[in-house]
Amino acid sequence: MNKLLKASVLGAVAATFVGGAALADDATLGIRSEPSSVDPYFHNLGPNNAMLGQIFGRLIDWSPDMGTLIPRLATSWKPINDTTWEFKLRKGVKFHDGSDFTADDFVFSFKRADGYVGGNSSFRTYTKGKTVKKIDDYTIHISTKTPYPLMPNDMTSVMVMSSEVKGTGQPDKNFGIRAKDFNNGKAAIGTGPYKFVEWKKGDRMVLVKYDGYKGPLAQPWDKMTFKFIKSEPARVSALLAGDVDMIDNVPVTDIETLKKNPNVSLSQGVSNRVIYVHMDQFRDNSPFVTDKAGNPLSKNPLRDPNVRKALSMMINRDAIVEKVMEGVALKAGQLLPEGFFGRSSKLQPEAYNPTKAKQMLKDAGWGDGFALTIHGPNDRYINDDKICEAIGQMLSANGIPTKVSTMPKNVFFKRASKGGKDGQPEFSFFLVGWGSGTGEPSSPLKSLLVTRDKSKGFGASNRGRHSNPKVDALVVEALSTVDDAKRGQLLAQATEAGIGESQGIIPLHYQVNTWATRKGLKYNARADERTVGLDLLKE
Numbered sequence: 001m002n003k004l005l006k007a008s009v010l011g012a013v014a015a016t017f018v019g020g021a022a023l024a025d026d027a028t029l030g031i032r033s034e035p036s037s038v039d040p041y042f043h044n045l046g047p048n049n050a051m052l053g054q055i056f057g058r059l060i061d062w063s064p065d066m067g068t069l070i071p072r073l074a075t076s077w078k079p080i081n082d083t084t085w086e087f088k089l090r091k092g093v094k095f096h097d098g099s100d101f102t103a104d105d106f107v108f109s110f111k112r113a114d115g116y117v118g119g120n121s122s123f124r125t126y127t128k129g130k131t132v133k134k135i136d137d138y139t140i141h142i143s144t145k146t147p148y149p150l151m152p153n154d155m156t157s158v159m160v161m162s163s164e165v166k167g168t169g170q171p172d173k174n175f176g177i178r179a180k181d182f183n184n185g186k187a188a189i190g191t192g193p194y195k196f197v198e199w200k201k202g203d204r205m206v207l208v209k210y211d212g213y214k215g216p217l218a219q220p221w222d223k224m225t226f227k228f229i230k231s232e233p234a235r236v237s238a239l240l241a242g243d244v245d246m247i248d249n250v251p252v253t254d255i256e257t258l259k260k261n262p263n264v265s266l267s268q269g270v271s272n273r274v275i276y277v278h279m280d281q282f283r284d285n286s287p288f289v290t291d292k293a294g295n296p297l298s299k300n301p302l303r304d305p306n307v308r309k310a311l312s313m314m315i316n317r318d319a320i321v322e323k324v325m326e327g328v329a330l331k332a333g334q335l336l337p338e339g340f341f342g343r344s345s346k347l348q349p350e351a352y353n354p355t356k357a358k359q360m361l362k363d364a365g366w367g368d369g370f371a372l373t374i375h376g377p378n379d380r381y382i383n384d385d386k387i388c389e390a391i392g393q394m395l396s397a398n399g400i401p402t403k404v405s406t407m408p409k410n411v412f413f414k415r416a417s418k419g420g421k422d423g424q425p426e427f428s429f430f431l432v433g434w435g436s437g438t439g440e441p442s443s444p445l446k447s448l449l450v451t452r453d454k455s456k457g458f459g460a461s462n463r464g465r466h467s468n469p470k471v472d473a474l475v476v477e478a479l480s481t482v483d484d485a486k487r488g489q490l491l492a493q494a495t496e497a498g499i500g501e502s503q504g505i506i507p508l509h510y511q512v513n514t515w516a517t518r519k520g521l522k523y524n525a526r527a528d529e530r531t532v533g534l535d536l537l538k539e
Helices: 046-052 103-115 179-183 232-240 252-258 305-313 317-324 354-363 384-397 409-418 442-449 469-479 484-501
Strands: 009-013 026-031 060-062 069-071 074-081 084-089 131-136 139-143 194-200 204-209 223-228 264-279 329-331 371-377 402-407 429-435 505-518 521-523 536-538
Touching: 026 232, 069 074, 103 131, 103 139, 232 252, 232 505, 252 264, 252 505, 264 305, 264 384, 264 442, 264 521, 305 354, 305 505, 317 329, 317 384, 317 505, 371 384, 371 409, 384 402, 384 429, 402 409, 429 442, 442 469, 442 484, 469 484, 484 505, 505 521
Parallel strands: 026 223, 371 402, 371 429
Antiparallel strands: 009 264, 060 069, 074 084, 084 139, 131 139, 194 204, 204 223, 264 429, 264 505, 329 505, 521 536
């Protein structure tokens, strides 16, 4: 890893920055990605989870480095038998409307998250297979059929809303709460350190400090305004002009220049997010796989793991990291970077070997090749559109003509999840990213590579519909294994089976995220990539 990636706080940076002004008690943050809803269960997506976690509390939170679980609405938790965890809830907590937080609110929130329909990439991966029981106003039990050691980890993902909000709209499949009532603030009632004020789509979201907040998180600002600035140059310009106090997703092309400016500080950290490619593994006639003349194929080559492996070998990860990401990324061969629990010691990033890849295609009966379209977002991940273009060029140069189609994330995720016939994923070969909410491979394994089963919450984001009984069995066993060492081995074996053997996805690289602040401020870089005002501090 180069010195740039090792640094958690980089030195100062330079241009025409307007500095020296006294720091106010209000903060303006320029962020790249706008949430898609204020409804906490609409979309299990990073920008949503980051923004809404400041409004809605969770039982437990992660520290910025995802190394420590922090009590939030729960003050303590413990297993009371092999299949039941007990959570003690914080007393005296009030929602933003003044109502008391009790076990009833968590039970309601858990059930709404579990039963939510109509969103994208649901939270059921954290709720299915669990039964919640209220013991008293400040005690809940969560039970599973088999031992489940990751219960506290899962509870970092389920946000809590007021049960008194239900019924604000006509009764419907989402507990009678209309999406627009979250987005206009009527139903955005949480216990978090900040209250919702307004959301001007495409422009800003404003939060103010909740004076009645009771919990462990600091409230460094009286008011926080999040400005949505999709354009990379515009975000940097806004910081240098003093229009915002901080920006996220600093463009990799600007990092070296900004390092020289004495009025800016950079914070940087390796993310737990892997950028990868999903592939259609369930349809005989895949919508964006054709022959080289553009005609439909009667057989889908992506269903063959040897073909998927060959495509992986046609992607030059070193070139993507060095040229597209300007060296600010780490090439990936599995689901999490070094330092995380449950990684495989056997899997390494796939080496670029087009000669071997072409022979594999020939051996698989596809020596004449085929054509693809790679789809992806253009405003979700660092240089996502450029990564798609690079992959398209690499595959095309190696005999797989590949078109490139990118679009705004709100359009992309809907189409990627259920935009096709019968509500199936619309795309055949597409770029996505995943950050582990559990701090280990169990989260991406369960969501991306285990056979899709809504009743169990399995495969919630398995858009390629990968299915490998070996992976399924190993993950199920790991999720019920209390012994950490054994669970780590099982997770590594499941990763080896899902990626090394059946190539369920194509891992590309791990993101390295960079934030920039004005002089006098610092940002605690987060492994989960979240940009939250709570971690923007005065030096």
